[in-house]
Amino acid sequence: MEKNFDFERAEREINARWLERETFKANNKSDKAPYTVIMPPPNITARLHIGHAFNATIEDAIIRFKRMQGFEALLLPGADHAAIATEVKVVEELRKQGIEKASLTREQFSVYIETWYQKYLGEICEQFKGLGLSADWSRFSFTMDDNNKAHVRRAFKKLYDEGYIYKGTRMVNWCPVCETALSDAEVEFEEMQRSLYEIKYGDLVVATTRPETMFGDTAVAVNPSDKRYAKLVGSFVEIPLTNKKIPIIADESVDIKFGTGALKITPAHDHNDNAVGIKHNLEAVCVIDQKGKMCGDAPIKYHGMTALEARKVVVADLKAAGLLVSVKPHSSNVGTCYRCHNLVEPQISSQWFMKMKELAQPAIDCLNKGLNLYPKKFEKIYLNWLNNIKDWCISRQLWSGHKIPVFECGECRKRFASEFERPICSCGGKCSQDNDVLDTWFSSALWPFSTLGARGNSDDFKKFYPTQTMATAYEIIFFWVIRMVFSGLYHTEKLPFENVVLHGLVRDSKGRKMSKSLGNGIDPMVIIKEFGADVLRFSLLSGTKLDRDPRYSTEKAILTRNFINKIWNASKFIEAYALGAEISDLKIDFAKLGAADKWILTQLKKVIKDTTARFEKFDIGVACDYLERFFWGDVCDVYLESAKVSADKKQTARILLFVLNNFLRLLHPIMPFATTTLYKEFFDIEDVAFEPFPNAEEIKGNFAKEARLFEGYIALIKYLRDAKKKDNALKTANVFSSDLIDGANIAIIEKLSAVKIELEKIAKPDAVVSEFKILLGVDETKKRAEIAKKIDELKFEIARSEKMLANPAFVSKAPAALIKAEQEKLARNESLLKSLIN
């Protein structure tokens, strides 16, 4: 073996082989039970960031684990066209080149979009491959490929024909910069400091943060029980700076205590006002256009100004006219566009909607009846959203994305949805297609089955659908997870997956989100280049539970690099050891095991059980910690050292190989490259990926007693090491309790503690460790003090045990095993105490 693990070469060679031989191509004709994980398609707006690497690592670990458990495993990769996000990026990019979107035709713009797709599709695949994913690249899917387009049209048509999709004119969230409607989920609220203006409307004073919208006012509302204004209800006031008269109305939604208690109603530009307007049959007067500029009934002088610009001028004009009563600072949450982060402007607009109430119900009903969320804490969030669901605005006024497949016949004017790209009307007339595109999440919602091809009838669909597990960051539970659930149920009549793993967001070492503006982001590719993919994978997963946001820093990568180095060096030792003992098989003679052997096998059984349990719960981070502690602490620090003085090196060599073999298989889902390299080196099997995951049941025998005895040795070793450190002259320790120690174990204790052990029949001890009385030859005073201390400890312990056992409530209620353990402990301590006092 080489001096160090050459991760660069291992990754290059192994990856090349995997890709060339399509090692992880899933077989839809296989007899094995399927296990399918469809990867969340990253937006092709940029290169992958550490969050993608985290997500992909979790999924690859899951799918490798399941593959080793004997499933026909499919990890299906893909990418999302991300209509609005990509369009924002491309517009930005074009602007840098001096090209405005408005100067292009839709066709010209599509060319730029297409170029963008091709560039990033390639990059994203390369990055994923660099992570060592055991993905099936032959099934790579892109939301804008022909297959997905066909799925989208067909799904739309079904929903349209069955009345779940309709067109309506109503108030929507409008982004004046992206110039498109947004769904409720796409609005992010930010707390902002604004001003609350109090403005005279005739005899009334209204409070508003948006004075520029007053030209769109069609009423002033007061609370019906507000005595201050009761007699004014029904009368009219003039909108300031104009002579337009609007009525004073009474509406319960007005908060008496807020502002002046009088609320101006602008049905065209505010969600609440819109609702009031509909209730009172008020006209909606538009004064802000789709670019966010003043228009319509606003006085001409303001036309063309943005709303914010107009606000300043309007306020100045009000002040000049003596109509501005006061300006108070006011903080409030305002909606912003989740893509461009500009203020959202509510607008009345004609859009396509999906009727949600009925579709949502099955998604509510299936929770914990087929659908499991990990961790469970997201169940309430999931249900809360579904129970309060509103119709989904699915149309976007963009040029990139799936065009809405609704067509209108030029002859007979019939309007219909079609699953064909260019349908012809039943009357034979030529049709024109709706100009809008779909919300990018419409196609994402179909992802678990659209990726499996052929619109639901392929062999892939039959074999791999429904899928088993979907892992994604919890932040897109509304955008995506819920929509996949109800879409899957509606379109395929099956849940698209059994398990949803909602993992956290990767943060920096201080717990902050990684962001460009903070400059605290870590590029996964930089970590791979410097430390290797195994290091990135392990360090991303380790040290955190599933339901927490993981923290990442280069320090973690360094620690993991050290761990791999440790594994490599221990392997070198084992190789040399086995060679020296002329052993290459794993045929352990279970009839001839020493205490150390039984102990390490017990530890191995435990780590197999614990690791498997964590994998099954998708809690892989904790499994990483178990594996590291087992290998570094148990195997290297203890067993490897004891092996150096083993009395039966052939047997020990077999155990070392056996432990390494199991450990490599346990670790493989997390560190594919190092484990593949070592497994090939030691066991001549090319891909540990297809070896069975270890099973604790296969290690026969119960070694609990000897294992516990060995723990006593370890305690003794620790004590001697400490004693030696305090007194460097210490060379020999006399140990009583000779019936507990045989020659082979003495060698281990001597080797590990660097203290010579003499067995004594009757020791006059000066210290007691575990069950071992020892004589280190310290002076009488110190000896008496130590023993007196130990006697006190034992008396305390005994008193405690006696008290517990004398407690009838404890004896009657505590589990039997616990009582027995307590009794044994008491007996042990009593006998030890007796021997010390005599």
Added chain:
RNA sequence: GCGGGUUUAGCUCAGUUGGGAGAGCAUCUGCCUUACAAGCAGACGGUCAUAGGUUCGAGCCCUAUAGCCCGCACCA
């Protein structure tokens, strides 16, 4: 306002059905002991946020309070 999460060693975090608090890092002290100084060994370090309650027994269960985080709603 409603709901959820979280609070354990200086830091990052484990702690599986309640049965004497753990790891790694950091700090300090020894070591090049022939797999590994990217290492080995040892030590130091915790009123498990606070206050009650249930229990024979609480880090774990219940109630309240506080800090931090998140979601939803309101937001004139």
